[in-house]
Amino acid sequence: MSDQHQPSGTVPNPVVPGFHPDPSVCRVGDDYYLVCSSFEYFPGIPVFHSRDLVNWARIGNALDRPSQLRLPIDTPSSGGIYAPTLRHHDGRFWLIVTNVDDGGNMLFTATDPAGPWSDPVRLPGVPGIDPDLTWDEDGTCWCTVAGVSQVRIDPTTGETLGEQRRIWSGAPGAKAPEAPHLYRIGEYWYLMIAEGGTERGHAVSIARGDSPSGPFAPCPDNPVLTHRGIDSPIQNTGHADLVQAPDGSWWMVLLAVRPRGGTPGWSVLGRETFLAPVEWVDGWPVVGRVTPELPTPVWPLHPAPAVPARDDFDQADLHPQWISVRRRPEHLCTTKERSGWLTLRAAGASLDENDAVFVGRRQQHLACRARTLIDPAAGRGGLAVRLDEEHHYEIEAADGEVRVFAQIGALRSEVAARPVPVGTVVLGVEITPAPPRGARSGPDVLSFGIEEPDGTFTALAAVDGRYLSTEVAGGFTGRVIGMYAAAGTVHFDRFDYEPLRLP
Template structure:
């Protein structure tokens, strides 16, 4: 009996020994600007969330493959909100560190007071209120702890605010007081322009300093977070420089590869290096998966690749030119009880107890407009705010994590006025979305499909059809650059409302900005007050990318 219990315990905790296989991206969908830190045998990861709330998710792993969300750094409106911010504004590029029993998260609120630091004794929180750092002028701050000193390093303006060319930036540092949470002394410039200013490098950013042996390394992104993105490395004998660049930079890029190659991974950069359980170095970085040209709807995602040290310099992805969809390593896998984040998967989110930590609101979480219960699931009040505004609409989103897949829900709602609408969005930004919803027209309940319109700052009706039931199911299917919108008046008996709708409209290339697409449950009274509500029983998600079937 004891042997059986031991076997069951081992299976439950998910320990396996031997070779581990990473599947890229390790965090699929809109999980950009990763930062990772190691504390003993534990790894913690954070990502940018821009104007979504809660802000800066915190993930835990034992093996760099299986990640479980344990909290959010910004989960209280009293810490900050993002009213007035468009979806691609708000929080840029967090960094997580650990020092003497305290976790530190540094970040940039791009349009509101700039850079700040927050702390917690536990990575899952609660995290402190922000402490603002007005002297740290720029973006992408991160901390480096060096024995008895600490430093904050960041992207900043060109020297004397006189750029020699567009995109001319610097990397700078202050000494940092980790107890008083303030900068100390004078600002020091570490890098001007990039690796070689004579070549006019742009957007040196996302810097991290670490020490290996007798060398201090400065690892940063260069080229801008698109197809020319890259990672570069410099080193010095002192934390404050002077830093000398590696003569074979960049240490990671995909910009020189054939853009027409099959299943490309592009825009690689914004990396942070970390030692794995096997003692070898790995890079955690962002990249994207375009389905045509530079069109991708899943946003910038979190990837992993091995690192090889050559003559004292780290080389990311040393054995191939192309970033791979899978890598292997010789250490044990430690699975977690958590929703999957990589490869193909499907699961149902229910709303009987509490909201999943990965679900996103726009700009804040106001609990007054929704409730959860086992019978009805998620019940939303229809709010006057819309997803086209800069407030807090009745919107709860889940990231699109696959190029090919679907999301569906069951909704109970009866509209009393044409301005009342409830249903599902596929949402990239304020005017780059499609909305399948139930409403009323000429006294009859209808299902409608709308498309956002940036020119009119509204949305255009594409198609509508009458329905007779109070409870409907909606489904949105993604197939790379095309989307299908379906509804069912009886469970599972799907009817196509509109198929082969242009998905490039939802891509970053078309919409601009830095975020990925979300499937969202959304209800609105379109600027007018109402007491009407809509209830959503569940949210199903399924991802089925062909690339993973080939493995």
């Protein structure tokens, strides 16, 4: 669902909104599959399906078992799972990724991208991040990592075959050559990378050669995509992957952000997945503009099933949209203890702690609201908007009182408090654009409050959204809205998420 009406003949961009960075895509027949980074969250690596590159449905998470995804309790925010690459070869799906806090690069396979995926094949001989996977005509498997270096591997055992060697470093002097993807297109092998860092200087460059191991000659028009220095509502464009549609057209998925407010602009949703058309001119890709609306593709659209706006926790297993921080043991998080309720048991005493018990979903709209009905009779917990341990806002219920807190760096403040009748209470947050204040305008305002018995919303506190942004907090993630337990046991009867229309 988009934030506002789109002009006739266009479709909204980003195609996967909210914190969905580092996209990788592959096509099998008429079906497209896409994965993204997940960092410190469990389950890891969301998997999407589409028939048209525009409408994407979440079909699962590739890493949904502790045997696949170990995130030690000291895994820092923005650690964990970096930059997967998804490919289809020899009748199987292959997923290669870096867990920067548990052994580095590893491979997973599946016959169905919805899962189950295998346990990992580890690659101890392949240092580096952002691994890519491709096969040449004789079946040799090449693994390329940020830097940019490359080594042949046996993908079934993880064994390296030969020495790892540097093959290209992008533009002279450009920082952070990363996110390599290697393709055989026509008569050449193309090596596409991101460079310039994942901030405002982000860019995509490409080179080509006669062999998968190079040597590679750079495109004379590099970078083939960047928004640095461009007056656009979309910034930080980079970390891209290419895919060819059945009609022969080419497309690029990429990450970018939508900063809001004054200077320097704050991207609160994190890095999102965008789509851009690609034409080939003289053997090089020419990337079309990355805009908030794309011209409607010539092929039929296949709208994806909508994610339910309300979850009543009536199912034995949580919907794949729900994510937790580092782990989700069933004894701390379950829908099976109290029918129709989500039960959370506290471990850490607050969201500042690495073992906090939290279940949330990505904020995917620039304006939205969320509600949850909580029963805190046996504990303390509430509704939070989280960026990391040092940057989160929450409204918390316990002992006949509701309180609003703001954690900004090392500073924690109680912003508001109000007594409420003992028992269940509906907690809520509404996120709306900030009022204009010139260059100092923030991106948005988060209003926390309670729902009265007659259904009206009473805001208790309004807090500035800039402090829950990448530009303030740092790191690689975006906002996640969800429920948490800070003491004892708390139960949640429902969770509602609704986008709001932007003015």
